[in-house]
Amino acid sequence: MSPKQTLVVIGNGMVGQHFLAGLVASTAKDHYDIITFCEEPRVAYDRVHLSEYFTGKTAEDLTLVPDNFFEEHGITIHLSDRAVTIDRAQKQVISAQGLVVHYDKIVLATGSYPFVPPVPGHERTQCLVYRTIEDLEAIQTAAAKSKIGTVVGGGLLGLEAAKALKDLGLETHVVEFAPRLMAVQLDEGGGAMLKHKISALGVTVHTGKNTAQIIDGEQCVHKMCFTDGEELETDLILFSAGIRPRDDIARASDLEVGQRGGIVINNACQTNDPDIYAIGECALWNGQIFGLVAPGYSMARTVVAHLSDQQQAFTGADMSTKLKLMGVDVASIGDAHAKTPSALVYTYQDGRSEIYKRLVVSNDNKYLLGAVLVGDANGYSTLLQYCLSRIELPENPDSLILPPRSDQSVGLGPDALPDSAQICSCYAVSKGEVCAAIAGGCNTVSALKTETKAGTGCGGCGALLKSVLDCELKKAGVEVNTDICEHFPHTRQDLYTLIRVESIKTFDELLDKHGRGLGCEICKPAVGSILASYWNDYILKQEHVGLQDTNDTFLANMQKDGTYSIVPRVPGGEITPDGLIVLGQVAKKYQLYTKITGGQRVDLFGARVEQLPLIWQELIAVGFETGHAYGKSLRTVKSCVGSTWCRYGVDDSTGLAIELENRYKGLRAPHKIKFAVSGCTRECAEAQSKDIGIIATEGGWNLYVCGNGGMKPRHADLFATNLDKDTLIKYIDRVLIFYARTAERLQRTSVWMENMEGGLDYLKAVVIDDKLGLGAELEQQMGHIIASYQCEWQTTLQDEQRLKRFRHFINSDQADQNIVFVEERGQPRPAKLNERRHFTLVEEAGA
């Protein structure tokens, strides 16, 4: 066996790491000792998702390197050390820290750096860039001292940076030299629509602006002076004016570089020195730099193949992109600017819904060459496949961008795609490979991800992946059982429809007509919930009481020792001193453990079942109502203090929260529902983590839907902006009833949304455009719920028969001896097992 050669990889970024991972999985690994230089203080991380660092991800979360990767594969890594030159005559790499390493082959994966225009003043403090974790740390520190932030550059990255600044609470500006945003990807119409939408979100966009100099500001740290004489004061400047390839080491080593930078490579990704390859953003292929990760990965695979003596050429890459910028969908495919000679262009613009779509089609009207989508990128996967797989277009290509007419459905099912169609561009996974994995037993998206890696990069192909999976499973005759349980051969949605259409009012009636057996703890509460959200009867009525979960049966939450907690409603979290005093007095009288909840109200714990009516009597006497903390129903509407007191508030968030909580209290649903209302974009009420979130803006209320805290947090989606109150309420009515009708049991709105075919756009179509013609009916149903509201505790206290249930024993007034409290921090808590034994002994000794 020939002795091993030395392979030096310069740069451990996204592409460098992808190359290493591919190499150690290939046959070439046995022929090389591998050394890598990593200039940054940490190993490769996911730059594509870098912004998530601001939303809670840590540097560790973003890492791309599995634990022990380097040790396991015998790779030597030099962290925080930059390779400075390559002595090609001696075949040595020399590093900044003075290391001299022999090489046989080199892979340059040095990436790029943010271009900072040489404007006088660009080197002032708080003038930053957006590329590394260190950059983000610097931005965070600077933002904490700033009120206004400005991004220079309105491209893809610039807008992402603007979102980050906005999320950090800064008044945000974007300054773009070109006459439109995202000039590389979008045409004029698309750019204009995007500008309009982003401005509506509170980011000020200045296009066609050239910065002449940056000097000391009067109110802020800086003043930017533009060539047209205008000025902008800002505390922080983020340059995002494009990237430049890191070709310094190539220049120092006399490798060929392009006129405007970039290390020149051939189809095998070799530089003009055949022992040196270049891949990723530093490489210049056919006069092009690729500023996306997928082409870099493809280059990495090419080099792995080349080193394994296989033929594989890099032949360019598709630069189509789809992303969400501040909640706005933007996508660009292929020849978006219609540069192909005599291409045909179709444009569709919907001024009201702020949607812009453009198709670029070949001269014979047969093939899609490019597309631009702003405001609704739903058709992206389909259009991309038309373009990449050269699938012949329908007779009227514009049907692909026109809003669907009710009776026709245009689109491209996954079935129509050829096996060669690329499903995941990050990992170059074809439809054929996905289908093979499904045939091999992968029948969930997560299994497919593990098996093929598809979907584990940017995640953009997730929806398509799922639809291929569903379609294949269906073809294979795999039927997923969606019955709610063994007692009903129906889904929850079916049951809802049956109850509605047949006017069914009780569980027994439903069971007789459509089920079998006695029911169980799955179907009973589910049907109980449907009946409640449709008819809204008193839930402890004789015919309903057996359907309720324990908590609903006793209108309180059962604790681990069989005692209960009591949570009175405190709408919007606003409570009078007298209200607080009563809560304190009641808690003291019944010796209840007292705690402020995460939902801005007070929870009283440790009530015995027989004490519940007594306690509620006292609370109701002073005007408290049940807080439904036990129900799958509206919980709280959190509020911030809003414009009444807060110096930043732009509207009365507390007032609205109280109004909404009173409107929707008592509404039962497939799962609990939480709201919040914030008075301004600082978002102190955390509305974007709620099922329904509302944020005040200068122009009205912004509505967010389907957020979730809990086990799997989900950021809410922006649903509509600048609404007046009536429209806001109308939309919420419709969303909630539509949720009650169509969700699975115990499905929060977040998961409901994630599983909804058509997603956010579909929900918007149903609620805003009333696509199903259901709007009035949904509102009417909500009207019925609101009109039939009752405080369940008040009703219960008036019902002798019901109250009989609130005793521990049906035949004795004794209390449950098993309930024992001890004191901690001045309050009672349930005794632990060992403490309880001790207690019983003492009692016996005394008896």
Add this chain to the structure above:
Amino acid sequence: MNSWIDVCAVDDLQPDSGVCALVGEVQVALFYIPKLQQVYAVGNFDPIGAANVMSRGLIGDLNGEPMVASPLYKQHYSLTTGRCFEDAALSLPTYPVRVEDNRILVGLSHE
């Protein structure tokens, strides 16, 4: 041998739901299923949750066997044998029930 103890009237039971009775020193959960014309009696102590709460569980059937689901952690127990569906090592004690003159009698065995 059993001694029969009168605990309550039939009307005191909750149809399709449960109540707890103190039978001698023992806490017994009573469930009334009108559809089967049956009253079941099992122990009120939840062996997993370690609390006296079984009478507050939801009832129904699994594969035709009448059962109660623990209100705390949702394990199912047979109402006829007391056996836990999820863990063969666990069971609730069961008690015989008689209905006489609209009164419910529960049998406690004495060795």
